[in-house]
Amino acid sequence: MPYYVDFKYILNESNAGKKAQNFLKSSLDKGIKDLKNVENKLQEEEKKIIQQKKILKPEEYKSKVDDLRSKVSNLQKKRNDLLQNISKKRAKAKNELLKNLNPIIEEYMKEKTIRMVIDKKSLLLADQNLDITKEILDRLNKKLKSINLE
Template identity: 45%
Template sequence: MKIIKILFILLFSIGVFNQAIASDVYFVDIKHILNNSKAGKKAQTFLKKKFDDENEKLKKESVSLKKEESDLISKKKLISNEDYKKKLNLLREKNINYQKKRRNASNEWLKKKNEARAKLIKTLNPILQKYMNENSIEMIVDKKNILLANSKFDLTEKILKLLDKELKSIELN
């Protein structure tokens, strides 16, 4: 009989303890906040425009290189072998430079994207900390790391509103 009482008390204590721990853990969807905040949307629009502009320039250059290549192929029999090789080498150099430009543009875009994300997160962290302190919350975790949770523990929209009040846009040169 004593063993049953001890087991009952032990199981009840574990259940209460787990409930106490779980009630202090909330979650936010960081990806949703970064993508849907006012500053995040403006940064995405800016980056997309920059990417599209650069991509358009690169497409024009690619078309030009292809045209130059087809012209060279069509003139192969009309020009000397030596001239052909010189022009072919020149075309290869242009192609290599084009690939470098394309790679650099991609790296630059990725760098700007990461910079914007870092600035948003840098602003978001103090907001989360302040919210935790004001509401006596022990822990906030990212939603992507949660398998299943009750939606009443989701702070995403509240934090999104706070971030929108705090940060209207991000400076990206």
């Protein structure tokens, strides 16, 4: 008889998973805040350029506009880099958790002579007595305290 584990629950509720999520969230929040500050400065710069349009020579105005466009483009690149970096770290955390989880499940299967464990998301209906998520989560929490995402 197959038993099941709620992998999503383990990823979200394990001590290491929670720490990783908190780290990723604070990294994202800090990155977004920094980008917002740069964006606000660029908006101020844009207002100044618009106000100076009539007093600047056309080539000076064009130069300032081109410079501003370059800064905006750079900001967009930084935003994309931030999101990509967070996404990579999230994938790394998930892989690290799963890498530590598999031996725990295998050991549990040997101890309890279980022949099959499946992910809860693949189930339509199952008896609650077949859910081994809690036992696996407890063992993972003892083995893996945190994940290094620096």
